[in-house]
Amino acid sequence: MFFTYLRRELRRRRKAALVVASGLALGIALVIIVSSVSSGMTKAQDKVLESLYGLGTDMTVTKAAAAPGTGTTRPRFEFDAKDDDSTQSTDRVxxxxxxxxxxxxxxKVAGQSGVADAVGGLSLTVMKVDGQFKRGEFKQDEGVPQDGRSGPGGGSDQPQGEVRGGGASFDVNSFTVYGTDVTQQDLGPLTSSTITAGRTFDAAETDAKVAVVDASYAKEKKLAVDKTVTISGTGYTVIGVSTADSGDAAANVYIPLKQAQTLADSEDKVTTVYVKATxxxxxxxxxxxxxxxxxxxxVTTSADLADTVSGSLSTASDLASSVGKWLSxxxxxxxxxxxxxLTSSAVSRRVREFGTLKALGWKSGRVTRQVVGEALVNGLMGGVLGIAVGLGGAYAVTAISPTLTAQLGSSGGGAMGGGPMGGGAMGGPGRQTASKTLDIALTAPVSLSIILIAVGLAVTGGLVAGAFGGWRASRLRPADALRRVE
Structure with missing residues (x-):
């Protein structure tokens, strides 16, 4: 009897049911779209942060920043003096x-309570300067004798003229090198890249002259597996080519930690400790x-580093988390x-109907359940419609994949000092000026939890509507209802 009456009433009041379901569907669809976009932005931010310190890293430990003007040594480039024109070349690690x-x-970090794992790494910048000095030519002034003097008794014994031409032309090339602990490759920047050619390091290659190069750098320098990359005069055999998952690698070249320490004359030193919490x-x-x-x-956590992210990704994330959620x-x-x-209004138009039912013996509770049942079905219909619209909106965002930019380090904060982005991007003396910009394609993934929330909202909407209508219906008296004329 309950379901028969319910089906008949919903069919008879299709327009009213559609209006109620559509209103709920709009709210539910907006919640799904905003939640999925926010989830996509969170994934995008995680992708940006992983490009700096790798997967599984919860925080990094670096040396506290030194006072301005202390603890730093500027690189010096010295060239041998030669009589003839020649190419000069030197580099500094x-x-x-x-x-x-x-x-x-x-x-020490690994021994702290709550630390699951810790691994050290050494980040280097290799700057190579090469070019050529060109000797100038001495040109005599016109009217001056061949011996270059001003004339008999001229009072000057110095040649009269000037040196013309000459100079120097030098090219400066720099690239980044990361020394990785090959015995612990589950943490660190290299984990955010995928080996697309060759292989990664073996645990036994702690002091081997081998290297993994980033795909973009390999393409630029025409490097491939089994070729040699030279760092400060030392040749390293390329054993693998890696492609950064975020599109921008943390370093151009990866070598074993001991080799990096030797190159930089930093025995038993690291720049960054990558930490995973339990x-x-x-x-x-x-x-x-x-x-x-x-x-x-x-100590810098991923939350601290996220505060340094600026650009359209940060702006859109703020809008989605504030305006979008509040709007939904x-x-x-x-x-x-x-x-x-609307449900309450519908009940008021059905006064005679409910009065007749009560006169026929229906209890107030049964009338209330009938109204709540109708509202609950309307809510579920709205839920199905809202989920369909929400999934369509999320799919459209993913299909379009708008590109957002994320700029790291432009705020000049001390996050991640000495990490793979080095003194330029996230720490050290140069952190005030350098930055790193990434382009991230936005997606809108819809998780099962969002769908369950949508179903819960649909049921809640139906119950809220049913509570309004049921309360009105339960207050009706048969005698008063039968006296009303519609």
């Missing part, structure tokens, strides 16, 4: 950020413990209220 930690710091909910506590127990260090909530509340008012 510099620690990014110009600040290092003792390698023993890695063990529990993502305890990251702040682990950060506090490291800063308290290991002096002279700066406002629309959803409005949809619930409209559904409730």
């Amino acid at each position: 510099m620690v990014q950020g110009f600040q290092t930690l003792a390698a023993t710091t890695v063990g 529990d993502s909910q305890q990251i702040d506590a682990v950060k506090g413990a490291i800063q308290k127990n290991i002096s002279g260090t700066t 909530i406002a629309v959803l509340i409005a949809a619930f209220l409209v559904a409730g008012l």
